[in-house]
Amino acid sequence: MIRSEILREIAPILRDQLVVCNIGLPSQELHMIDDQPTNFYMLGTMGLSSSIGLGLALSQDKTVISIDGDGSVLTNLGTLPTIANNVADNYILLIIDNGSYGSTGDQPTYAGMKTSLTAVAKACGCENVVECQDVDTGKVLQAALDSKKMTIIVSKCDSGNIKLPVITKDPVVIRDRFMTAVVS
């Protein structure tokens, strides 16, 4: 499966949660598949999806899912020790690991070579780290939600993209709609 197929499959699970979605194609795909006020789309700032999601989870009670990519986590690797040491049981980090920088033309990442983000997350002190195959992502995500424990999921999938338009919504509109959903 490629990332967009995973997002399509887990969209019914995501719909009821606060979602912070990574820059580029992941946000464009989620926006096209199932746009919800509870989705915060990143239009820039590669690497910070996990940090924004953690800050949000630590500041209110609803469950937050950060959707990130292997390339973006590598960009902001310092996020994993921060997550490990500031446990928020309403926080799930879903790393869709296709071993490539999808939005920029599928250049390979080190996560697709020798580096295991699962092992890195564990070494950083994250306690519930689950690596799964693409087809099992929905099942693993639902189990993480049910566990009510902070969980890092590394979903290994194929590299590949679909053609789709950029998000033209104004960022302040995205943010205001999201903040209204957070408190509703």
Place this chain on the structure above:
Amino acid sequence: MSISKKIVDDLVANDVSFITTVPCKQLAGVIEEVEERDEIFHIPANKEDEGMGLCAGAWMGGKRPAIIMQNTAIGVTINTLATLTQFYRMPLPMLISYRGELREPVACQVEMAVHTKALLNQLNIPTYHFHKESDADELDAILKYTFMCNKPVAILTDASFWGGYGDQ
């Protein structure tokens, strides 16, 4: 009252309850004070752009955030300030130690000091420079201004403000 305590009192009085920090020798007293306060959730960050991401999430979650960092971080965070904090119009008070100013013992710090105000100016970030201890009297108004206009605001605090580096 110590200046560190006064600064943190102003933050608490303005309902700032989520503070991320990347340490600096000059800011050690403030960071210690932040850590001690029950009203504040203190979350050290490994890099300042990561910290700004945490602050963005905290603000969307209903908390007033702040970041405490060195001026060298302006070089690290320009993209985040432009594409996250400013693009989505979010407030962020930045309490910054202004290294490389008068009384600075480390030459390399001057290399970023000479760019600091120019970069902040280029980013249209409202910037205040605390040089004397009494300059901190404005902090309360600066914090109110930040959360009124939903912008990142820089508060540069130099070595003279902190009373120098002691004997050298």
